[in-house]
Amino acid sequence: MSLTLEINGAAHEVDADPATPLLYVLRDDLKLNAAKYGCGLGQCGSCTVIVDGEAVLSCVTPILALAGRKITTLEGLGTLDAPAPIQTAFMEMQAAQCGYCIPGMMMRAQALLQKNTSPTDADIREALRTNLCRCGTHMRILAAIRRAGELMKSAAGQLKDRAG
Structure with missing residues (x-):
């Protein structure tokens, strides 16, 4: 069956069983790794993406449930030359150790920060409760998310200044 999925702002025609988990389509068909x-x-949360502003576990979400919805992966947030605030903050705070969980952490944090750029540590911990990190960089991850919120607020303020 052929479905059209909107991923990172682009339409992708996917020919797969409708029950196929999004994660497999992202990695195997679209090479978004x-x-x-x-x-x-x-x-574990390592497969987290954002669907219509909400953090979603792509390993258990069938593509049939995603037709007509906006899917964002880490690749859709920023680039090497122009990283998104969440990506910049994770680099600045050196929040990754092995890095395996980090894309999922960043996507769940991004979903939180899109709603609240000033989350408390309790808010962050609640948002990340489904994401596991075995390396123990939790304190740096918290600091990176707080920093990303600051960067997002600063960017929003700069946009207001230019528009005003």
């Missing part, structure tokens, strides 16, 4: 296969059961 930031979302990682961790557990395949929706329990």
Whole structure:
């Protein structure tokens, strides 16, 4: 069956079984490899993407449920030359150790920051509760998310200044 999925602002025609998890389409068909296969059961968060502004576990989300919805992967946030605030903050704060969980952490944090650029540590911990990190960089991850919120607020203020 052929479905059209909107991923990172572009339409992609996908020929796959409608029950296929989004993660497999992203990685195997579209070569978008930031979302990682961790557990395949929706329990580790390494496959997290954003769908219509909400963090979603792509390993357990069938593509049929995504037709007509906006999907964003880490590749859709920024580039090497122009990283998104969340990407910049994770680099500045050196929040990655092995890096396997980081794309999922960043996407879940991005979904949070799109709603609240000034989250408390409790807000951040709640948002990340489904994402596991075995390396123990939790304190740097918290700091990076707080920093990303600051960068997002600063960018929004600069846009207001230019428009006003």
